[in-house]
C-alpha cells in the first residue's frame with residue numbers, strides 16, 4: 001500500500017480537483033459531443049447484479065422475498081467532458097474476489113456472473129478512454145474497475161484516500177488488488193466550505209452547479225454523494241451506499257442492522273448521513289435519489305447507452 005503515493009498526491013491536493021474539472025479539460029481528446037447526447041446528462045452502466053433477501057436492503061423487508069441489487073457505474077457527461085462515478089464490477093472482479101474477499105464474508109457478499117465491465121461497454125459503444133473516475137468510496141463493488149482505466153485520474157475524497165492507504169481489516173475495506181497498483185494516478189477531492197442544498201461543504205466540479213459532490217461520511221470515512229442536474233432541469237442525487245434502497249431513506253433506517261454492523265464503518269454517522277439525505281428529499285421533493293445498488297430505481301431510468309437528460 002505504500003506504493004499508493006498518497007503523500008505525493010496530497011502535496012498538490014488543495015483545489016487541484018476543482019481546477020482539473022474546469023476549462024483545462026476541454027483540451028483533452030474527449031469525443032466530440034455527437035448528436036443525440038445531452039449537454040449534461042448521465043447514463044447508468046450496469047456491470048452486474050445479485051438477488052438478495054429484501055430484508056437485507058430494507059429494515060422492514062421480507063426475509064424470503066429476493067430482489068435484485070445492481071453493481072453499476074455512472075457515466076456523467078458535461079459538455080465535452082465525461083467522467084465515471086463508481087466503476088461497478090471490473091474486468092478482473094473474479095480474481096480480485098478470490099484474492100481479497102475474506103472467506104467468512106463470501107456467503108454474504110457475492111455477485112452473479114458479471115455482465116460486461118464498464119470499460120468494455122464504453123469501448124464497444126465507441127467512447128474514447130475515460131479520463132476521470134470518481135469513486136463514491138473504496139469498497140470492492142465500487143472500485144473494482146479502477147485498474148481498467150489506466151489513462152484516467154482516479155478521484156476519491158481525501159478522507160477516503162487516507163483509509164485506502166491505511167486499510168483496516170474486514171470485508172468493508174478497500175482491496176489491494178483494486179487500489180494498490182503503483183501506476184494508478186490518485187487525486188484527492190477536497191470539499192470546499194460552500195453550502196449546497198443543506199450540506200455545509202461541497203465541491204462544484206464544473207463551477208456551474210450542474211455536478212456537485214457532497215460529503216456523506218459513515219459508511220466509510222470519506223463516502224461522497226453527487227448531485228447532477230441534467231438538461232431538463234431535473235436533479236438526481238447519487239448517494240452511493242449510504243442506503244441501498246431509496247425506500248430505506250424514506251423510513252430513515254438505511255440497512256438491516258446486521259448488514260450495517262458489517263459494512264458501515266460508523267453506524268451513528270451513517271445514520272446522520274441518511275437523515276441528511278432524507279432532509280434534502282423533503283426540501284426538494286422532485287429530487288431523484290439514486291442509491292448505487294437500487295435496481296428498481298435504475299431499471300426505471302434505463303441503462304447505457306441510453307441517457308438520462
Ligand SMILES: [Zn+2]
Nearest residue numbers: 139141241292
Ligand atoms: Zn456497495
